[in-house]
Amino acid sequence: MEASALAWLGAGIGAGLAVLGAGVGIGRLAGPAMEGTARQPEAAGDIRTSMIIAAALIEGAAFFGLIICFFLQGKA
Amino acid sequence: MNAMIGHSENGLNGIQRYGLEARMLIERTPRPGALVAIMLVALVVFGGLPVNSVNAASVPPPAGDEEELDAVHHIADGYYLDFSPIPKIELPRIFIIRDESGSLGIEFFRSTTAAIASGRYDVVFEDDHGAEDDHAEDDHAEGAADDHAEDAGDDHAEDAGDDHAEDADDVNAAGAAGDAGDHGESDDDHAEAASGHSSPLDGILVRRSGEVVLDMSISRHLVFVWIVSLLLIWVALWLAGRYRRGVGRESAPQGRLQNTMEALVTYVRDEIARPNIGPKAERYVPFLLTLWFFILFANLIGLLPLSVTSTANITITGVLAIFTFAVVQISGTKDYWMHILWPPGIPWFVKPILVPIEFLGIFIKPFVLAVRLFANMTAGHLVILSLLGLGFTLKSVYGPTGGYIGAGAGVLFALFIYLIEVLVAFLQAYIFVMLSALYIGAAVEEHGHEHDEGHATHDGHALAVLDD
Numbered sequence: 075m076e077a078s079a080l081a082w083l084g085a086g087i088g089a090g091l092a093v094l095g096a097g098v099g100i101g102r103l104a105g106p107a108m109e110g111t112a113r114q115p116e117a118a119g120d121i122r123t124s125m126i127i128a129a130a131l132i133e134g135a136a137f138f139g140l141i142i143c144f145f146l147q148g149k150a
Numbered sequence: 151m152n153a154m155i156g157h158s159e160n161g162l163n164g165i166q167r168y169g170l171e172a173r174m175l176i177e178r179t180p181r182p183g184a185l186v187a188i189m190l191v192a193l194v195v196f197g198g199l200p201v202n203s204v205n206a207a208s209v210p211p212p213a214g215d216e217e218e219l220d221a222v223h224h225i226a227d228g229y230y231l232d233f234s235p236i237p238k239i240e241l242p243r244i245f246i247i248r249d250e251s252g253s254l255g256i257e258f259f260r261s262t263t264a265a266i267a268s269g270r271y272d273v274v275f276e277d278d279h280g281a282e283d284d285h286a287e288d289d290h291a292e293g294a295a296d297d298h299a300e301d302a303g304d305d306h307a308e309d310a311g312d313d314h315a316e317d318a319d320d321v322n323a324a325g326a327a328g329d330a331g332d333h334g335e336s337d338d339d340h341a342e343a344a345s346g347h348s349s350p351l352d353g354i355l356v357r358r359s360g361e362v363v364l365d366m367s368i369s370r371h372l373v374f375v376w377i378v379s380l381l382l383i384w385v386a387l388w389l390a391g392r393y394r395r396g397v398g399r400e401s402a403p404q405g406r407l408q409n410t411m412e413a414l415v416t417y418v419r420d421e422i423a424r425p426n427i428g429p430k431a432e433r434y435v436p437f438l439l440t441l442w443f444f445i446l447f448a449n450l451i452g453l454l455p456l457s458v459t460s461t462a463n464i465t466i467t468g469v470l471a472i473f474t475f476a477v478v479q480i481s482g483t484k485d486y487w488m489h490i491l492w493p494p495g496i497p498w499f500v501k502p503i504l505v506p507i508e509f510l511g512i513f514i515k516p517f518v519l520a521v522r523l524f525a526n527m528t529a530g531h532l533v534i535l536s537l538l539g540l541g542f543t544l545k546s547v548y549g550p551t552g553g554y555i556g557a558g559a560g561v562l563f564a565l566f567i568y569l570i571e572v573l574v575a576f577l578q579a580y581i582f583v584m585l586s587a588l589y590i591g592a593a594v595e596e597h598g599h600e601h602d603e604g605h606a607t608h609d610g611h612a613l614a615v616l617d618d
Contacts, residue, residue: 123421127588130581134518137525144532
């Protein structure tokens with residue numbers, strides 16, 4: 075296989091894995107947050123704030139992966 | 151298999167190709183009035199710049215006769231502004247150079263064209279392998295690619311019947327085929343560069359003698375940073391004038407702009423700064439507000455047609471993160487440094503592991519801040535660009551029908567992502583400011599008895615909310 079094909083393949087698989095990880099992370103975060111909000115609607119604001127912060131952190135980690143994949147694709 | 155690769159290369163090779171065709175699509179974009187205003191600001195800003203160009207006037211502006219808008223313009227940085235109906239505005243180039251005698255100097259040109267016209271710079275495109283002589287290398291590359299391609303074709307035809315190569319000759323042939331493929335591809339890119347990127351604006355300037363130590367040229371992201379800053383200064387001064395006259399202090403705020411701004415300002419102060427920083431929050435509110443409005447305005451301006459998202463640039467987000475870094479370190483109390491360098495209440499054998507991690511954390515936190523903002527703004531625009539390119543991709547694979555279907559679906563999806571982008575523009579500004587406030591709060595926190603106090607107030611707050 076050509077080097078560029080390998081790079082594209084790697085970028086695609088890598089992007090998929092990064093998104094998969096981020097999806098699992100945010101899903102595990104948002105589910106309990108919703109449960110918590112349903113049980114205790116008064117705390118909805120606080121829960122939402124901390125949920126957004128944690129989601130941003132997870133997303134940041136995923137974006138590291140995506141950026142590397144994007145550069146890999148550009149290298150090809 | 152080979153045919154498939156060929157197809158995918160024709161259809162799916164990154165965003166450059168999308169950009170090339172997409173620009174034809176967006177060529178006739180109508181221009182909104184607000185952008186004309188922004189454009190005028192840019193012109194005013196650049197009207198006053200000093201000029202040291204040799205003979206810029208004698209050089210015709212490149213691609214002046216065919217006006218296009220390239221889609222990549224919205225994401226990538228570059229040295230021209232493209233407000234489509236009017237010709238491209240080239241930006242000044244500033245180089246700090248070391249000439250052949252080894253002495254440092256600074257060179258200023260009004261535009262990229264002027265820099266090339268001075269005869270001291272060569273244009274190099276990223277696909278090129280060498281800088282010396284474009285034309286000779288082009289010819290060479292073409293010839294080589296043609297020869298190789300023929301060879302490769304023959305070899306493949308021979309190989310087709312057999313299984314995969316086992317003797318050395320076939321391996322060599324395969325290698326040659328690979329080479330030929332690579333050459334052919336770069337050749338394609340060249341052809342594209344000749345047709346689509348004919349202007350030297352998309353190339354890199356390399357000095358003929360000596361070297362460029364530092365390229366301090368004005369780039370379009372920087373221009374949009376200035377535009378955002380001017381807008382912010384104007385809004386802030388206007389608001390300050392209103393409050394000084396008593397509008398909003400003695401009466402309710404009047405008008406849409408003042409109401410919006412007051413809501414945003416009080417939100418940052420009451421919901422971000424005070425809960426996260428604590429009693430010393432007032433000192434940091436101006437800094438947080440500056441960050442908030444700069445990022446918000448830059449993100450939102452980047453969503454307008456023909457404009458550029460300056461926050462989709464890692465250097466600009468990096469500078470914002472460095473500000474946060476500096477503020478956090480300067481306002482760090484003794485407790486803060488103590489917790490990093492010698493964390494209390496921890497077994498001694500954990501400290502050698504924990505202290506380096508904590509120390510690295512000082513730098514990792516702002517780095518992640520910068521990368522998060524940059525990646526979010528870049529990724530959103532890339533997704534829109536890819537979706538707009540869907541039509542062109544399908545057209546090259548399935549013909550015109552596929553193209554129309556792909557274009558329709560792509561535009562709908564792109565509209566959806568665009569609306570999400572508006573949300574993301576607010577969300578990322580919020581997250582950047584929120585995390586900055588958290589880091590500042592951790593740095594200024596006094597431990598000990600005040601810590602308990604903080605807990606008490608927090609519980610009290612929760613109880614009050616429950617009572618409501």
